[in-house]
Each structure stands twice: as C-alpha cells, then as structure tokens.
Amino acid sequence: MTSVHSFRRTLSSDLAQAVVALVESEGLRTGDPLESVKALAARFDVAVPTMREALRRLEGLGMVDFRHGSGIYVGPNAGRRVLANPLQSRPDADQLVELLEARRQIEPSLAMLAAEVRDPAGIALMDETLAQAQAQIASGDDRLWLTNLDFHRAVAAAGGNSVLVEVLDSIVLIHAEDQREILRLHGDADDDHAEHAHLAGCVRRGEPEAARDAAYSHLDHVVEVIRARRR
Template structure:
C-alpha cells in the first residue's frame, strides 16, 4: 500500500487532491493539449500517480468545477474550455437577495461602460455577428432544453473589447450570479432592455466609443434604479 492508499483525514485530503489537480494540469501543459483533447483514463491516471481511482475522480471533479476538464459519461476525460482562464468563477453560489442583486448591478455599472467603449474601438466583424445573434434571440421564448443556445449580449460585448481578462470577469459575474440575473430580468422591462441593447450595438458598430459608453452607463443605471426601488 502506498502513502496515497492509506486512510486520509479530512484535514489532509485537500492537499492530496490539490496535488493531483496540479499534476493533471501539468499533463495538459506538457503535452500542449487544448480544449476537447482527450486525457488519460481515470484508471491510467490512478496507476501513473499511485493513487486510488476514487482519489483521481475527486481531483477531476475539482478541475471540472473550474472548467479545466470535462467528464463525459461513457466517453472519458477531456480538456475543458476553462483550462486557460485567468479569472475563475466560484462554482458554489449562495442564496439570492435583493441586496446582492443590487451589488451585482452596481459592480457592472463600474466596469461595463468602459468595456463598451473598448468594444467600439476593437470589435471585429465576428464580434458584430455575435452581438446581432444575441439581439436576434433576446425576444424569443427561452428553450429549457437548450439553455446554452442563447447568446448573452453583455458577455459578447465584453468579448468584443478584445481583452480576455475583462471578458472572463464579466463571464464569471454572469455565470455565478445566474439567479440574480434572472431576478434583474424580472425587475426590469424586457422590451426596454432590448431597445437599449440595440442602441448600444449601433454605437459599437459605428465605432462611436463615447456614445457606446454613455448608453451602457444609462442602461445599467436604469436597471440599478429598478432594483433599488424594490429595496425602498
């Protein structure tokens, strides 16, 4: 029996798991693997690192929570889309409150007008296509069976800024705070939200950075005021 097979106390288990996560990430780095590439099986990883299969699965679940790997039932282990992220969302969300929702909007109000200005200056034709696609599906009923089919306008606006870290910040806010985002949509007029997105898109398409920033600030200010009204 190796030291890894011996009973591990809860206080020791995280360091063992963290070590395995680091070694699995090192395989990805050393072999120059990218999103969608296959990784060794759980059995092969257990043999390589002289640990049990459940210990490997625990490490893989930790990596899956950050998007670094994907565990596909009946298929295997693959490199995930988040393997190169610099900003990671916390996969453990807390209960929703109107106060938390207000803080979310205020945080976005601090950074998204600048993002819109950068998007106007750096957007590509592909960015504009994706922004248009986000607008095109915004008024359609949501398909519960295909939750990822709908593009998010603010996420695509961040992508158009050309700054990967900024994109990941917005992506993390929107991913982790999905419940708060749904609450915001209930508080704010959906048609007004759509019309304001259209105006921001037109400013970005025209490469009018000042107008894009002003419109985004006004848009998020209205949303903040709608949320704040629920607190009063």
C-alpha cells in the same frame, strides 16, 4: 486538527492543479482527449473517486469537458491565465453589490469601444455565447453562469484590446463563484439573456452610445435585484 473533509478538499485541489499542469506540459488544446479517470487516478496514485472529484472541479471551471460515452476532453477555459478560486466561501449580498458596482464602472466603456471597433473574432464569440446560453436555458444546464461570463468577455474582446479583456478577466473570473451566486439570486435567466441579446445587437450594429447605455442598464438592473433580495 485537520478534518477528513478538509484533507479531501486540499487533495482534490492539488490534483486539479496537477491536471492543469499536465495539460500545459503536454501542449494539449481545447477538444483534445485526456486519459480516463482510472488512468489519471493511477498516474497520480489516488483513488478513482478522488480523481473524479478533482476533475469535476475542473469541469465546473470549464477546464475539462466530460462527454458521456466518449471520455474526458480539454475544456474551453484551459488556456486562461486568470481563473476563479474554487475554494472561496459564498459571498454575502454586500460583496455581490460591490462586485457589480465595480463592473458597472468598467463594462459600459468596454461595450462602447466594442461597438466602435467590432472586432470580428469578438463579435463571433459574442454570438456564439448567446446561442450557447439560449440552449443552456432551455436544457437547464447549470453551467449557464460560465457562458454568461464568456458573453461579457466577448463584448470586451470585440473592442480589440487584449489588455482590457484581461482587466475584465481579473474581475469576473477571479470572482466567478460570486457571479454564479448573482445568477442564482437574480433568478430570471430569460430576462438576463434578453438584456445580453439587446447589448449584443447594439454592438453588432455599431451603436456605441446605445451599447454603453445597454451595458450600464443591464448591470444596474442586476444591482437592483440583488439589493432587493438582501432586504
């Protein structure tokens, strides 16, 4: 028998997908306003709390943005073609290590390419996400994990190859909840940010080998932390 909780989760997921479809059909872009929670609830014929739950799911993925006293807006991730499954179960430590080891095979080469090409848009996004992460660390913002994912995507984007960016997306965004768990287990946001800043500096200065080594060392360090915590 389907529980009430399971039904609510399914309804919430369906509503979240409906909102994404609404954004696409109306051609809305990041920063564009959405209808109020009450208006959206009326549009989809559901209770306001149920609608709010669906929107909060989308907020966690960066698809919508709640602005206190202002309203709901289209979030920065609304145009992404690859997104996490918000219903996946919490991964165990072995799965997290496998994910990190997969990233360790790919991201150092992407960092090396980024330092060689230094695509201006990718560099700008890299610097923007670093600054945003620093502010989120200071404020205790629980969306830091998403910004950290965007930093790694920005490094890939600095390489100027959109296909490689999509390859990385297919790993880090589909496994986004795993990434959130990795940050929780790592437990040192300042240390993590310092390693990101070092990698960004290598890319910005055009030091391919140093960027490659910085990316590898960063992921290797995270693997060590996760392995130590599973013992």
